[in-house]
Amino acid sequence: MRGYRNYWTYSAGLLVAWALVLLFVGLFRGGHEVAIVLPVFGGFCIGWVSTTIARYVYPPPKQWLS
Template sequence: MRRNYWTYSAGLLVAWALVFLLVGLLRGGHEVQVVLPVFGGFCIGWVSTTIARYVYPPPKQWLS
């Protein structure tokens, strides 16, 4: 299995899709709107860490 950032990102996308699906099915459409700010905050954090990875890459010894 490939251990990289894009694989992890795709897995998180699938996980969030499942969260929205389950909340929508079990709790209804109104509850999905309650989860949206949480997802928005997660996206802001994810973009922030992505920028940090490109600006401050890890030392080469950790990449091996």
């Protein structure tokens, strides 16, 4: 199970979760509600890209990785 504990697996899981949220909102609440949720998803994506850049530019110290 430890092999699955990385950033890319977590990112894929979040992508699936957001796809399910958008799908269920679209099915149960209609297209108008999806239009309301999309800016929230966009803001989440901006934050996710920001943390991804920060993770590569400023990696954690070696002592935290062991």
